[in-house]
Amino acid sequence: MIIGVPKEIKNNENRVGMTPSGVQEMTKRGHTVYVQASAGDNSGFSDAAYTAAGAKILPTIEEVYAIAEMIVKVKEPIGCEYPLVRKGQLLFTYFHFASSEPLTKAMIESGAVCCAYETVERKDRTLPLLIPMSEVAGRMATQEGCYLLERPRGGKGKLIGGVPGVKPARVFVIGGGVVGTAAARMAAGLGADVTICDVSLPRLSYLTDVMPKNVKTLMSSEYNIREELKTADLVVGSVLIPGAKAPKLVTREMLGLMQKGSVLVDVAIDQGGCFETSHPTTHEEPTYYVDGILHYCVANIPGAVPYTSTLALTNATLPYALQLADKGWQKACADNEELRKGLNVVDGKVVYKEVAEAWNLPFEPIEW
Helix, strand or coil: CEEEECCCCCCCCCCCCCCHHHHHHHHHCCCEEEEECCCCHHHCCCHHHHHHHCCEEECCHHHHHHHCCEEECCCCCCHHHHHHCCCCCEEEECCCHHHCHHHHHHHHHHCCEEEEHHHCCCCCCCCCCCHHHHHHHHHHHHHHHHHHCCHHHCCCCCCCCCECCECCCEEEEECCCHHHHHHHHHHHHCCCEEEEEECCHHHHHHHHHHCCCCEEEEECCHHHHHHHHCCCCEEEECCCCCCCCCCCCECHHHHCCCCCCCEEEEHHHHHCCCECCCCCECCCCCEEEECCEEEECECCHHHHCHHHHHHHHHHHHHHHHHHHHHHHHHHHHHHCHHHHCCEEEECCEECCHHHHHHCCCCECCCCC
16 A cells, blocks of 8 residues: 655644654555655654655655555644545544534545544543543643743743642642543642542542542532632643533633633643633644633644654554555454544545534444
8 A cells, every 4th residue: 555644734733643663564564655755853753764664755745645545644634735635545643523614524525534543442442542642631731731820821820739838739630531630640740739520430439549649539510610610720621522522511601710810721622622712722822811711722732742742642553554554444444343433534424423413414324
């Protein structure tokens, strides 16, 4: 198969879809890999390293899309890429269709085969291609939140861990999944007073067992969220419904409960955000205020640490990419239920139920 690795062009997206190590694995199996010039530079991988691993370097993104049967990248195509996507071409990347109607309609019109990292799912309901970036995003959410609590950055001027004689900041994490757990653990390690909530009692029992003593667990409900917002300095939103829009758990009216200069970090923004007042931001312009509350809603948080993120992501994606290349998407997805769940849009049809529901489109599942 001919595989293309374009350079990411989303704002400050510095990751790359395949490393030289992945290229070598592909070429060893007889596949041809074309990498756009400088695609890996910001992740620490030079064109020379790709060439040494067996890749062919192409100067433009147009040439990569034109020649490749399968595109392997990190983030969803953006507007200027839509015309480059061809009918029957396989795209293997993060899509987050439920958060973007224009992207969904563009991929339907393209006739491409869209296999989304975020909906590849194991039998135990875990999401193997989302977990690595969720680990990064959770840690980064706390890291960025600490930074934004500083007064020069717009926050209320609190040191997250406090000092002897001064209480630490209060961190409230909504959602006890991979992102929330990573965010809470990071905040706890810095000495914060942390509360993490979830709707699953078994998950809360697990978190109670594994978390440090400065992390408290709480059943998620509107009442409990309201009470926590009154004293929270940093709130991390980390809820996820695979493939679907995130629920709005903090409304604009609830912001009135919070102290001015408090910080909201919405890690769920890729799926539409879990705060009513959230809208996507970029690393270039990451924050804005609503009613005196500082919002951080960057849609590609891990892109800020591309070396770590690229290695973590490609460690997880490469085995699946190899299956798609070796067998073609139809046989690979027929043989592997995990990959099959990654299919979202195929040949002009929405084949993933939650995406169809998000935009009131016909749901047309593939018959296997």
